[in-house]
Structures are given as C-alpha cells and as structure tokens.
Amino acid sequence: MSEWLEICRLDDIPRLGARVVEHPDGNIAIFRTKDDRVFALDDRCPHKGGPLSQGIVFDHKVACPLHDWVIDLEKGEAVPPDEGCTHRHPVRVENGLVYLSLARASAAA
Amino acid sequence: MAKERLVLIGNGMAGVRTLEELLKLDPERYEITVFGAEPYPNYNRIMLSPVLAGEKTVDEIILNDRQWYEDNGITLHTGDPVVAIDRRRRVVRAESGLEAPYDRLLLATGSLPFIIPLPGADLQGVLGFRDIADVEAMLQAARQYEKAVVIGGGLLGLEAANGLMKQGMDVTVVHLLDTLMEKQLDPPAAALLKRSLEERGLKFRMPAQTTEIRGDGRVQAVAFADGTELPADLVVMAVGIRPNIELAQRAGIYCERGVVVNDTLQTFDPRVYAVGECVQHRGKTYGLVAPLFEQAKVCANHLAGLGYARYAGSVTSTKLKVTGIDLFSAGEFNEGEGDETLVLQDPARGMYKKLVVRDDRIKGAVLYGDTMDGSWYFQLMRDGADISDFRHTILFGQHDVGDAGHGDEKTRVMALPDDAEICGCNGVCKGEIVDAIVTKGLFTLEEVRAHTKASSSCGSCTGLVEALLASTVGEGYDASPKKKPLCGCTEYTHDEVRKAIVDHQLKSIPEVMRFMEWKTPDGCSKCRPALNFYLVVAWPGEYADDYRSRFINERVHANIQKDGTYSVVPRIFGGETSPAQLRAIAEIAEKWEVPTVKVTGGQRIDLLGVKKEQLPGIWGDLARAGFVSGHAYGKxxxxxxxxxxxxxxxxxxxxxxxxxxxxxxxxxxxxxxxxxxxxxxxxxxxxxxxxxxxxxxxxxxxxxxxxxxxxxxxxxxxxxxxxxxxxxxxxxxxxxxxxxxxxxxxxxxxxxxxxxxxxxxxxxxxxxxxxxxxxxxxxxxxxxxxxxxxxDPWKERAEGADRHEFEPIRLIQGVA
Missing domain, CATH: 3.30.413.10 (Sulfite Reductase Hemoprotein, domain 1)
Known part of the structure; x- marks a missing residue:
C-alpha cells in the first residue's frame, strides 16, 4: 500500500549531511550518517520548528540549528532531558538510489 | 551471553556516584548488586550536620530512593553489611548469610570515626559523628539530657557542636590545640571563628587533653590531664576519621592507611576497584566530597571498559557548614619563608581575608566572614594564574576586577523570590531551578543546564545558577573548577587538544579523534566545530575545511533567522560607502524582493528574510557589484x-x-x-x-x-x-x-x-x-x-560551490 518515491542518488546527499525534499504538507529532511544510513524526518524541530536539515549531523543524531536540541534520527525523539518528537518517514536505499514513502504522512493528512 | 556481575560494597556517596557514572556510560553491561550496612538508600552524608541542626530532615537528604535502584535494575540489600570477601571463588558474604558472586567488585566502605582509646570510651552515651544512626542517637540524647561535650575542634566537631547546641544542649568543645580547625585555618581566622561561636553560646576548653571518660554505665564526666573534670551526659568524639579497611584487609587486599589504588582506582586485585574515603591514592586519603566524585568518574570509565580516564589526585578546599558562619580555606594558608601575605581585615564586621602569594601566584587562601570569592581564588590557585595585574585589588573580590559573571550574586540570589527570572534567555525562574536540583538530584552546572536550560545560552546567569546550586545542595556542590573537557566526547581540554594537533601533526578531524581516543564515532555539534577551527588555525592552506563540521551559518555563509530564512550582510570596509554601492544594494534588494533592509550596529546594511535557495543568486549579484561577504554570520x-x-x-x-x-x-x-x-x-x-x-x-x-x-x-x-x-x-x-x-x-x-x-x-x-x-x-x-x-565565500558559491546545499529536492510524482 505504501508508495515508494525515488528521490535522489545516495551520493546526492553529503555524508554527515542532509537534503530537503519540498512537500506541500511541510518539508522533509533526508539525512545521511557517516555509516551511510539514511533517515527521513519532518524538517521541523519539536522545540520551535527549526529546520533540522540545517543542523550538524553526528552519530545517528542531528543538532537543531536554532537552539541546539539534539534529535535522535532513528526514533525521531529529542535526546533527554529535552522532550519532543518529530514525525519519521520510511526511507530505503537500493542500488545507490534513495526511496521515500509518504504513506504515513498522507494517511495522517 | 550472560551479563557480567558487579557487586558494590558500601551504599554511600562515592560508590553510588560511581554507579551513576557507569550507568551513563554503559547501562547494560552489568548486573549490579549493592550491599549497604545502613538501613537507608543512598543519602547525602555531608548534609548530616543540617539534619542534626534541625534544618533538614532525613528524607530531604536522600539522594536515590529505592525506586531509583529498581528503575535501574539494581539489587539493593540495606542493613546487611558484607562480612567476608572470598576472592578465590569471587563471592561476597553478608551478615545475613546472603552470598553474591561477582566478576568485578567495587569497595566503597568509606571511613569510620576515630574513637580515641580512652578509658571509658565504650560507655553508653559516647558517640561518633558519621551516619544517620549517630545523628538519631544525638537527637535522642538532646531530648533527654542537658550537657554535651564534643571532643575535637575540627570541621566535624564544630558542626556537631553547633547542631547539638541548636537542639538545646549546653555544649563544650574540647580541643587539644589552641587553634580551631588548625588544618584549615590560620590563628587569626580561627580566633574570629571562636569568638563568633562563643557569641552563639558554644563553650570551649582549649588547649586541653582528655584523659578519661567517667561514668557508671552511662557517661557522666570527662576528665582532663590537668586534673579537672567536666560533667557530660553525651560525648561526641569527632577527632577525625580513618579509612574503613577492615573488610579489605581480611580479604588480603593490599592496604596501608587505606585500600591502596592506582590511577585507575584499581586495587592490587585487578578484579577489585575501590573509591571514596576508604581509598589511599598516591599516599593520600580524602575526606571531602569533591575528590570522591572525581574518583567515581574515573572508576566508572574503567568499569565500563573504556579504559582511558586517569585520576591524578585532587586539590581540595573546605567550607564550614554552620549556618551564618562563612568560612573558606584552601591550599597552603600558612605562609612559609619568602611568601607574601595579602590580608584584609575588618574586626568590627568579623571579616578576614588572607591570600598567601608566591611569585605572583596564589598558594593558599583563608576567608572568614566573606567567602563569596572563595571559588574565584581557588580557580586562580589551581590554574596557577599570574595575579600581578590585579593584585592591588584582588582582596576586594572578583567584581572589583573584571567580570566573568559573578559579582555580589550569592547573597543576592538567596533573597530572591521563587518566581524571579534567573535565565533571561530561556525564561527559567529560581523556583524551577531549585526544584530541578532537589527532585532530580543535580550536582553540577552542566546537569542544571541540561535539565532546565538555565545558563545554557548566553551564560551571563552562570554565576547566579552556581550560587543556587551552592545554596541548595550545600557542600555537595563543588564550585571549584575542574579540568574541563572540551565536550562530552572526550576527557581532554581545549588546550590539550590544540597542543596535540600541533605536536603530533594531526591534520584532520578523524585523525584528531583517533589519536585522542574520542568516545563517540564522529564527535558532536560541540567538538566538531572546535576541532575544525583548531585545524584551520594550525595548518593554513593545508587543511581542507570540513564544512560538515560548521554551524549552519558558517556552512551557508548567511545568518539563519528564527523562521529559517537568512540575512545577507555585504562587507562595507570601515563603514564608508558610496552612492554607487548604495544604488547597487538597493537594486539587488528590490530585484530579490528582500522584505527588510536594516542598518546594523557595525555600520553596514543587512538584507533580511532571504530564502536559502535565493542565496547564491543574490550573492552573484552582490559579487558583480564588487561586494564580498561581510561574515556577519561567523566566528x-x-x-x-x-x-x-x-x-x-x-x-x-x-x-x-x-x-x-x-x-x-x-x-x-x-x-x-x-x-x-x-x-x-x-x-x-x-x-x-x-x-x-x-x-x-x-x-x-x-x-x-x-x-x-x-x-x-x-x-x-x-x-x-x-x-x-x-x-x-x-x-x-x-x-x-x-x-x-x-x-x-x-x-x-x-x-x-x-x-x-x-x-x-x-x-x-x-x-x-x-x-x-x-x-x-x-x-x-x-x-x-x-x-x-x-x-570570497559568496562568489565561490554563486559560481556553483556546494550547490546541493542550496537546492531542495522537488518531488516529481506522487504528490500534489
């Protein structure tokens, strides 16, 4: 039922970096970690809506550029003691291409 | 694979602190069992004096309640002291007969009050001052009896005497020497202290040597070498503590005055570690809390298998916890030959400050009556800072010198109401901070920052937060600055990292992290920008700037605003511009529909509200008009x-x-x-x-x-x-x-x-x-x-550098 969208090549995303996928319901940040894992999260920090895609990526985490909240990319949750959660989206990498599924986002919409 | 088993003997501050540090590093590694001789969970022993004085209750000084042990999967046996360690079978046996096997053993048996072997020392009513049971016995005695004698005019003795006096007893302090707290005070400060305690009603007999405690079943009097006698219903011996090493000795673990450990807190048996007051490290034993916490951190590092932290001993300072008496001492406070002494004394106000100075560096300090600057002097002392620039005003305190955010804050902060805003950046009030400190058991500035956000932004309220910590947790808060690591990913300081980069020719961030054994795979948002900068400075022209380790502003060469747009500030050299420049800026601002144009405090023009994808275009136009980046976004x-x-x-x-x-x-x-x-x-x-x-x-x-x-x-x-x-x-x-x-x-x-x-x-x-x-x-x-x-970073990017940074991915299918 989920529809996988091909969005870019893995190499289009810098390692320890992110790209932004524009979406009418709010942008989605696609992160690539040092070990080449890829994560997709709403590009909004649960704190004050800062664009997470612009943060510094380390380990499987990103630090929000506005107030330095740290968000766990795997869980979408703020690292304690901060509290909050950002919506995750399924993402997978095959043959060097990155696919994103917006099934849950559209189901929620 | 079954978990390794860790047994902790001694449920006190040092041992449990080690567990806390260990759980932070590796919560899953061990199955943990704790044995405590006392029937309580972990409590703050240094707050016993306020309990005795009736200023706090036992419940208020509990640090970790039973729920905490349960939440962390720790088995806790209270009221059941360990009586034997079988190192061959690797099993400990408690008084109740209970046995617990271990793979690693942590000894934190603390210390025992030193009871002078006087005739009569075993009479009823002769106590030490060490644990909750002692305090309860003293409180009990205070309700029934009248006259107390405290033997020992040191820190502990005076706190006990003050507490008993507050409970309504008639208290006499007996001291062998004619100077109170001679390990911490010089004679003038000790005399001020004595006078002030006498004004509160304490009596002193000093110098006096106790020869016998007399009584029939229960204590009745104390006798002295000069033949005199003092009636007493209660005798508290507070002449000192000695490491509690009996159990370790019986188990054949090498001990001298304490259980001997190396710089990793390991005993002579490699499976057995020891921390706290029972330990002897480099010939020294410690009885204050700050060193214990430093030991706990190092010990946890080794228990977690990380293996790089080292304990190199501690420099300590002392404060007396008698409400209303401010006293601070550190270092070599009695001057030796060739030392200079700076003294400020106001007998009417009961104020005395002395600094011992050698080669323009502080070697020791004694403060009485006004201790606000104690931690500052202590920091200067530990840093070995040269004070020649401000020694003529140093005794007036830090607020008189310059400003790193202290001033008269300690006294001010006490008087503030709970709803007073402490941190203006994050809107945090005094009440919230105090509440977080108490309910979450916070001890350090870093912890308060993490939990409340106070002092985590601009830092100007740091002094206030530190004062709140000090007044809330008392002596448990160690204001003295420690060797401060660059960030949580390393134990090394900024200076150590910089030195290693140059000395060992480290030329990339991964190289630095490998060489300095970083704890995290690729650092964090604190250390990576610092390392990148240090490498830029160390190897100009050679080091390739790691733009992934730069904060967004420096990565995209514009200043991120709260709505995610950017501001663009072209450089106007010396603030001198021309009609042509102004015309160019005006045209560019119109072309790109810049919402706000503002003159900055630095004599330049700020274009605000620019979208990220517009940046390369606007920069290209500015570059063509002859502008370069104004770096309004960068360090x-x-x-x-x-x-x-x-x-x-x-x-x-x-x-x-x-x-x-x-x-x-x-x-x-x-x-x-x-x-x-x-x-x-x-x-x-x-x-x-x-x-x-x-x-x-x-x-x-x-x-x-x-x-x-x-x-x-x-x-x-x-x-x-x-x-x-x-x-x-x-x-x-x-x-x-x-x-x-x-x-x-x-x-x-x-x-x-x-x-x-x-x-x-x-x-x-x-x-x-x-x-x-x-x-x-x-x-x-x-x-x-x-x-x-x-x-010019703008021109480079206008010409296509880092293009991916500015171009979003647009979805072609599936949406809209």
Whole structure:
C-alpha cells in the first residue's frame, strides 16, 4: 500500500549531511550518517520548528540549528532531558538510489 | 551471553556516584548488586550536620530512593553489611548469610570515626559523628539530657557542636590545640571563628587533653590531664576519621592507611576497584566530597571498559557548614619563608581575608566572614594564574576586577523570590531551578543546564545558577573548577587538544579523534566545530575545511533567522560607502524582493528574510557589484567601525576612516575563536566606541593607542590599554599579532574579553609588546594564513560551490 518515491542518488546527499525534499504538507529532511544510513524526518524541530536539515549531523543524531536540541534520527525523539518528537518517514536505499514513502504522512493528512 | 556481575560494597556517596557514572556510560553491561550496612538508600552524608541542626530532615537528604535502584535494575540489600570477601571463588558474604558472586567488585566502605582509646570510651552515651544512626542517637540524647561535650575542634566537631547546641544542649568543645580547625585555618581566622561561636553560646576548653571518660554505665564526666573534670551526659568524639579497611584487609587486599589504588582506582586485585574515603591514592586519603566524585568518574570509565580516564589526585578546599558562619580555606594558608601575605581585615564586621602569594601566584587562601570569592581564588590557585595585574585589588573580590559573571550574586540570589527570572534567555525562574536540583538530584552546572536550560545560552546567569546550586545542595556542590573537557566526547581540554594537533601533526578531524581516543564515532555539534577551527588555525592552506563540521551559518555563509530564512550582510570596509554601492544594494534588494533592509550596529546594511535557495543568486549579484561577504554570520572578523576622523571632523587628530579600512582589508575573511569586532576612533572623544571592542584603536595627537579585550554585549567590559604606537604600519602589525595570538591560544567560542581575563593582560603584553620578534612572527603567521582565507565565500558559491546545499529536492510524482 505504501508508495515508494525515488528521490535522489545516495551520493546526492553529503555524508554527515542532509537534503530537503519540498512537500506541500511541510518539508522533509533526508539525512545521511557517516555509516551511510539514511533517515527521513519532518524538517521541523519539536522545540520551535527549526529546520533540522540545517543542523550538524553526528552519530545517528542531528543538532537543531536554532537552539541546539539534539534529535535522535532513528526514533525521531529529542535526546533527554529535552522532550519532543518529530514525525519519521520510511526511507530505503537500493542500488545507490534513495526511496521515500509518504504513506504515513498522507494517511495522517 | 550472560551479563557480567558487579557487586558494590558500601551504599554511600562515592560508590553510588560511581554507579551513576557507569550507568551513563554503559547501562547494560552489568548486573549490579549493592550491599549497604545502613538501613537507608543512598543519602547525602555531608548534609548530616543540617539534619542534626534541625534544618533538614532525613528524607530531604536522600539522594536515590529505592525506586531509583529498581528503575535501574539494581539489587539493593540495606542493613546487611558484607562480612567476608572470598576472592578465590569471587563471592561476597553478608551478615545475613546472603552470598553474591561477582566478576568485578567495587569497595566503597568509606571511613569510620576515630574513637580515641580512652578509658571509658565504650560507655553508653559516647558517640561518633558519621551516619544517620549517630545523628538519631544525638537527637535522642538532646531530648533527654542537658550537657554535651564534643571532643575535637575540627570541621566535624564544630558542626556537631553547633547542631547539638541548636537542639538545646549546653555544649563544650574540647580541643587539644589552641587553634580551631588548625588544618584549615590560620590563628587569626580561627580566633574570629571562636569568638563568633562563643557569641552563639558554644563553650570551649582549649588547649586541653582528655584523659578519661567517667561514668557508671552511662557517661557522666570527662576528665582532663590537668586534673579537672567536666560533667557530660553525651560525648561526641569527632577527632577525625580513618579509612574503613577492615573488610579489605581480611580479604588480603593490599592496604596501608587505606585500600591502596592506582590511577585507575584499581586495587592490587585487578578484579577489585575501590573509591571514596576508604581509598589511599598516591599516599593520600580524602575526606571531602569533591575528590570522591572525581574518583567515581574515573572508576566508572574503567568499569565500563573504556579504559582511558586517569585520576591524578585532587586539590581540595573546605567550607564550614554552620549556618551564618562563612568560612573558606584552601591550599597552603600558612605562609612559609619568602611568601607574601595579602590580608584584609575588618574586626568590627568579623571579616578576614588572607591570600598567601608566591611569585605572583596564589598558594593558599583563608576567608572568614566573606567567602563569596572563595571559588574565584581557588580557580586562580589551581590554574596557577599570574595575579600581578590585579593584585592591588584582588582582596576586594572578583567584581572589583573584571567580570566573568559573578559579582555580589550569592547573597543576592538567596533573597530572591521563587518566581524571579534567573535565565533571561530561556525564561527559567529560581523556583524551577531549585526544584530541578532537589527532585532530580543535580550536582553540577552542566546537569542544571541540561535539565532546565538555565545558563545554557548566553551564560551571563552562570554565576547566579552556581550560587543556587551552592545554596541548595550545600557542600555537595563543588564550585571549584575542574579540568574541563572540551565536550562530552572526550576527557581532554581545549588546550590539550590544540597542543596535540600541533605536536603530533594531526591534520584532520578523524585523525584528531583517533589519536585522542574520542568516545563517540564522529564527535558532536560541540567538538566538531572546535576541532575544525583548531585545524584551520594550525595548518593554513593545508587543511581542507570540513564544512560538515560548521554551524549552519558558517556552512551557508548567511545568518539563519528564527523562521529559517537568512540575512545577507555585504562587507562595507570601515563603514564608508558610496552612492554607487548604495544604488547597487538597493537594486539587488528590490530585484530579490528582500522584505527588510536594516542598518546594523557595525555600520553596514543587512538584507533580511532571504530564502536559502535565493542565496547564491543574490550573492552573484552582490559579487558583480564588487561586494564580498561581510561574515556577519561567523566566528570571524566582523566589522571595523570608524568615525570620520581628521578628514572632516574639527576635533579629529588622525585619519581614522583610512586606518579602519586598512585594518579591515588586512583582516577580513579570517576565522576566529569567536566573533571579533574592531573600531577606530579619530580622537579620544571615541565616537566609534573603540573601548568596548575586541580591539579598539584610538587616535591621539602623537599617534595611536591600541586597546584590547573589550565587549559591549552580555557583560560590558572596557578594553585594557595595550600599547601606544606612532604609525599605521605599527597599528597593523600589532593588530595582526594580537589577532593571531587570540586565534592560536584562546578556546573555541571564547571572546577576547574572557580570554584576556583568563590569561592576563600581563601575559599578552609579554608576548606582543615586550617581545618584538615574537610580535613579528605572530603577524607573519596571520598574514600567511590570510592568503588562504581572503577568498570570497559568496562568489565561490554563486559560481556553483556546494550547490546541493542550496537546492531542495522537488518531488516529481506522487504528490500534489
């Protein structure tokens, strides 16, 4: 039922970096970690809506550029003691291409 | 695989702190069992004095309740002391007969009060002062009896005596010497303390040697060497503590005065570790809380298998926990030959301050009556800081010297209501902070920052938060600055990391992390920007800037705003512009529909509300009009503000505008530890406000004055005068040298103002003013690095560099 969208090549995303996928319901940040894992999260920090895609990526985490909240990319949750959660989206990498599924986002919409 | 088993003997502060540190590092590694002799969960032993004085209850000093043990999967046996360790079978046996096997054993058996083997020491009513049971026995006695004698005029004895007096007893302190607290105080301070305690109703008999405790079943009197006698219903022996090593000794673990451990807190049996008051490390034993916490951290590091932390011993300071008496002592407070003594004394106010100074460095301090600056003196002492620049005012305290955020805060903060805002950046009130400290058991500034956000932004309320910590947790809070690691990913300090980069020719972030054994795979948002900067400074032209380790502003060369748009500030050298420049900016702003155009405080023009994807386009237009980046977004040279100077002004003595333009042309593009703002004024009227800048130049009739280390932001700080020179060439050379020294030696994110205060103006003068060769070398290194730095980042990006950074991915299918 989920529809996988091909969005870019893995190499289009810098390692320890992110790209932004524009979406009418709010942008989605696609992160690539040092070990080449890829994560997709709403590009909004649960704190004050800062664009997470612009943060510094380390380990499987990103630090929000506005107030330095740290968000766990795997869980979408703020690292304690901060509290909050950002919506995750399924993402997978095959043959060097990155696919994103917006099934849950559209189901929620 | 089954988990390894860790057994902790001793449920006190040192042992449980070690567990807390261990759980932070590796919560899953061990199955943990704790044995405690007392029937309580872990409590704050240093707060027993306030409990005895009736200022706190036992419940209030519990640090970790039983739920905490349960939540962390720890098996807790209270009221069941371990009586034997079988190291061959690796099993401990408790009094109840319970046995627990271990793979690793942690000894934290603490200390025992030293009971003088006097005749009668075993009578009923003779107590030590060590645990909750002792306190309860004392409280019980205070309800039934009248006369108490405390043997021992040290820290512990005086706290016990004060508590018993508060409980209504008639208390006499017996001390062998004629100076109270002789391990912490010099005779004048001890005399002030004695007077003040006498005013409160304590009696003293000193010097006096106790020879016997007399009584029939229960104590009735204390007898002295001079033949006299003092009636007593209760005797508290507080002459000292000794490490509790009996269990370890019986198990054949090597002990001297304490259980002997190495720098990793390991005993002679490699499976057995020991921390706290039972330990003897490098020949020293400790009875204060700060060293225990340092040991706990190191021990946990090894228990977690990380294996790189080392304990090198502690420097300690002391405060007396008797409400209303402020007393602080540290280091060698009795002067030796060749030492100088600085003393400030006001007998009427009961105030006494003494610093022992050797070679312009503090060796020891005794403060009585006004201890607000104790932690500052202690820091100067530990850092070995040169105090020659401010020794004439040092006794008046830190607020009289400069400002790193302290002032009269401790007394102020006590009087504040709960709803008083402490942290203006994050809107945190006193009540919230105190509540977090109490309910979450916070001990350090870092913990308060993490849990409440107070003091985590601009840092100007740090002093207030520290004062709140000190007043809330009492002695458990150790205000003395420790060796502060660069961030949580390493144990090394900024200085150690910088030195290693140069000494070992480390030329990339992964190399530094590997060499210095970083704890995390790729650092964090704190250390990576710092390392990137240190490498930029160390290897100009050679190191390839890691833009993934730069904060967003420096990565995209624009300043992120709260709505995610950016501001663009083109450089206007010296703040002098032209109709053509203004026309170009106006046209570009119109073309890109820039919502707000603003004149900045640094004499430039700010274009606000630019979308990220517009940035390369707007930069291309600005570059074509002859502008370069103004670096308004970076830890870099910002602006050189100028007045119009002698070219127009009827008071101007020199051409300050040209000087400002030349300085800015020389310095633009350089990365710095933090932002750097400069200014040039054409006469001492100082219209460019040069004396609150990182570097300010003020023209006088005969030349130029150079001032450094000013700040007009969070804490206003007036510059220090560095030197007066005659020519523009000299101004440029001094400027380059000062900036390079700052680049090479300050910590990342340290402005010039705190840096100058930390290292001392004296030091900077030594390097730049007194040593002409060194000044020239510094200036040369600055100019060399500028060859690689003065490349306009905007033009590069307008021409396509880092394109992916500015282009979003658009979905072609599936949406809309």
């Amino acid at each position: 870099a040279i910002r602006t050189v503000k100028t007045c119009v100077g002698s070219e127009w002004c009827r008071f101007g003595t020199q051409d300050s505008t040209t000087m400002g333009i030349e300085i800015e042309k020389m310095t633009w593009g350089s990365w710095m530890p933090h932002k750097v703002k400069m200014a040039v004024s054409g006469c001492p009227r100082n219209c460019a406000e040069a004396t609150i800048k990182d570097l300010g130049v003020v023209a006088v009739d005969s030349g130029w004055e150079i001032h450094v280390g000013g700040n007009g932001g969070i804490k206003v700080r007036v510059t220090d005068f560095l030197v007066k020179v005659e020519t523009m060439e000299e101004v440029l050379e001094y400027t380059a040298a000062f900036l390079q020294l700052y680049r090479e030696e300050a910590h990342y994110l340290e402005r010039t103002a705190p840096w100058v205060e930390r290292v001392g103006l004296h030091y900077i003068k030594e390097r730049i003013v007194d040593d002409a060769d060194n000044r020239k070398r510094l200036a040369e290194r600055f100019l060399e690095s500028q060859k690689y730095a003065q490349i």
